[in-house]
Amino acid sequence: MSPPLDSTRFEQLRASGDLPSPKGVALAVIRLTRQQDVTIAELARVISADPAFVGRVIKAANGLVAFERRPVASVHEALMVLGLPAVRTMVLGFSLLSHYRRGACRAFDYNRFWSSSLASALAAQVLAERTRAGAADELFAVGLLAHVGELALATLYPAEYDLVLESTRKPGAAPLLELEGAQFAINHCELTSAMLEDWGLPKVFLDAVAQVDAPATVPAPEGSRARRLLHTLAAASRVAEICVAEESARPRLAAALFAESSLGVERECLVTDCQRIAGLWVEWCSMLQLDPPAPPNFANLAESGPISIAAGNPGPVAQAGSKEQIPAKQPNHPEPDGPAVEEAPANSPRALIVDDEPRTRGSLRAVLEQAHYEVHEAGNGREGMERALELQPQIMILDWNMPELNGPDLVRALRQTRIGQTIYMILLTHSDDDEHLVEAFEAGADDFIAKPLRPRILAARLRAGQRVVRLQQEVEREHEEIRHFASQLAVTNRRLHEAALTDALTGFPNRRYAIDRIQQEWSAAQRWGRPLSCMIIDLDNFKQINDTRGHDVGDEVLRSAADALRSALRGQDVICRTGGDEFLAICPETDLARALVCAERLRNALDSLSLQVGDAKVVISASIGVAMRESWMQDVDALIKQADLGAYLAKQKGRNCVATVQKTGDSRNEPVAAE
Structure with missing residues (x-):
């Protein structure tokens, strides 16, 4: 598991000067809304300086007012309906749309990206009225910016990102996030989260945006606002995929959407909402001069019956960062992203x-x-x-x-x-x-x-x-060369930083990363009152293997053990190599009983290994100590010490077993073995 994005990497990208950012009126609005004593009149006066923003903000407000109220007709009224946080984020999104409507990355479909982002924004707004996951106006703004990291990579590295997107369309290609991380030492999800945090969005939105691609794996409590928010944004993303997908792909995508029950919305209501979203999407695309495909008829898609998701050719979907990629835009047939404009000869100003x-x-x-x-x-x-x-x-x-x-x-x-x-x-x-x-x-x-x-x-x-x-x-070309050099240097620095936190032999994070990570999980568990467990995994008789078989065999044992542990680990857990033959597993949201079950699975995975060395077999096993955070523990060191005592107890009991010195449910107790 790679270390999380560090702030230094984002600062390097921001310092390049090319990271998509608000301009003009939008920048003034964001600065103004950060002042505690700002008035609606002051904000209205600033927004009124840009006629394009005026129309968009008023239309957004009219999408929220009840049918019996008269329509919003002024910026002042729109601000009263929307509120300052939503206006700030909304104007930010519209600013990016105005200034980054096109770019130099050939394989990145800018028109499709903004059409999809707009559909996601409208879907998040409409669905929020059902799920009550958050204010509808705020979710509109979050939906609009939920994939801005893709736009940022296309802007920062147009030529390199073009190659990455082309690579995803080859048979057997690695996932886009993995290719992005290898090329840029950062992926678009990490970059989106960092940019939204930099722009001042609340943490609850940052967490949801970061996890929207895999909501089922997020351990948020059932019925909590965080879970409702996450599933609302995930459903909005699916609706957006359907809106911009080819006609042949829409039935399959709609089947997945309507089969999803996590929203808690009845099928008929969801179909009605999707029809409304499609209508709003057409209106907004026209106003923003986007050129979307023909809108889907969700009523017909819902009546077409369930479709096997595995059947047929899936066809393209919405965004460059989706798991299923849209086909590359052909250079000789560019798709318009506004009124038709004839192509200029390369040498004509x-x-x-x-x-x-x-x-x-x-x-x-x-x-x-x-x-x-x-x-x-x-x-x-x-x-x-x-x-x-x-x-x-x-x-x-x-x-x-x-x-x-x-x-x-x-x-x-x-x-x-x-x-x-x-x-x-x-x-x-x-x-x-x-x-x-x-x-x-x-x-x-x-x-x-x-x-x-x-x-x-x-x-x-x-x-x-x-x-x-x-x-x-000429000056811009020179600046571009400098920016390109700076970006390559930033990528190199990021890779060096990752190397400093990674064990070269096993590929696991090293002790330095382990201490930082378990401290983060400790703070989160303490803040939210959630369980946290850890394991010390100590390979049995490893010194004897090194002494009798040689260090090359010892290294092979470590690599094999790491592969076995990696395959048996749960998705939410983190495992690090902290010493020669010692590993630390961090298990957030896990109590002692479940941690013991997980530890037994890891022990079995190691116990089933054997390494052939000449005519002899080297047997691999481990003694695993398990501990859970308890109220009497003052710090992380106390938790790790309890797990260490458990590993020592396992070795005393004959090795190749799991042990703990705690009892489930006790606040503090004498050491007791538990296998």
Whole structure:
């Protein structure tokens, strides 16, 4: 078992500067909501600076109000309905969608990722109304960000992640999480959890997101909020898979969803909820300019009857991180993630004209096309904002006076985004007086042109702008090389850190990791009042094997013993090699009686081993001491000492047995053997 993600690794990734993060208005909202005395009016004023966020937040609020209430019509009302925590996380998700709608990782389907994330968000919100696992608005935000680690890896390592995703589609390929860990020394689940923690999400959500892929293995108490939350998010993820899956795969996925009883929701209610989710999903995808597949008809899928999950070709599913992968997007047929945009030739810079006068746009287009630009147009400031974020042009020419959003305000809004910071912006103005020009430059414009247009002057200023753009691109290439070097160094450091915590011979975590881990489990058991047990596993007669057979045979005995212990261990337990022939097993959520049963299973696994050395066989066995945390124990050392005494007692009783010096249910007692 590999050590958990350490904060140093995440800090290295964050320091690279490429980790997906909130920008502009979203960053201001997050900072503002962290202040204890922030008012709804202040927050509404900040959000109102971005028209796109206004519409999305109001729509999210209207999805929560009761039918008999009038619809929410203002940001202030939306904030009253949603609450500050949900708004913070929701705006964060929308910010990432706006700025990371596309990227350089070819095999990562950005449009599909966001379509699936949106379906997961809506499903979590709707299902929360049934399960009462949490506030519906908060679960919307959590569902939207539940797989952000996949996006982060595609952003940080586009070329390398492309190869990883391609590898998962080969027959017999290892699971995606395993391939990610080998390539980047971190997987997308670990990265998601670290990012959400960094953004301030509550721990109960972090735990649920980290375990959503395998909810059945989580030892949360039945009926607890943590369990309901986990199963709600897991069901939301399944609904999202169905939404973005190919038509042929949907019946199989729906059969698994409707067969699941852990939600505690009747089948008819679940079908109704899924139909509602599909309708909301279509509306939201349209508003966010996503291009999803045709929505599923959950009523028909439910009526199609149970389908064997093992039968047939499963077909693709939703996300890059799913166990069943979507096919790689063909480079010659990219899927759109917004309005259709023609592909630019590789050597042609893109230019965007934003002006409400068709004649002016035509004049500008003629000059730009003569300079071999790929030219796009927008007729007002709002459309210009959307087109700029979508096209990512190198140069923009904007009129000063436009409907909906004027030129200076559009420049300011774009400069708050990551994409807008690199665009060379030229403002068209009817006046060239000093105050007018100062206002243009203070808004963030790079240059200005006074009307009426003079083609030669415009062409000369375009050439000057292109020189600036080329310099920026050269600087960015140099930064990219530095970031790539830094990321490779971070991966190397992570692997060195893992090596420092791993026993090279057996592959088990070493003593250093064991002490840290059992201390963590001790603190958790103490905090929540849950049982914790441990075992000392001491191989019998190992010194004699080393002395008579040699150290190479001793090493082979250790490797064989480790393999046997690994195969017999429960999923929740951790086993470490703490000495030459000694292992420590940590058993969270386990009382003494169950720990003794588990120890006996480990002893049997070792007892069935034999190693052929020449003409002779080397028999392998172990003496195992078991102990459980009790109220009188002051620290971890007391627990380990009790297990050590149990191992000593087992050896006294003739070896190859299990023993404890405790009795089940006693708070403190004299040493008593128990096999």
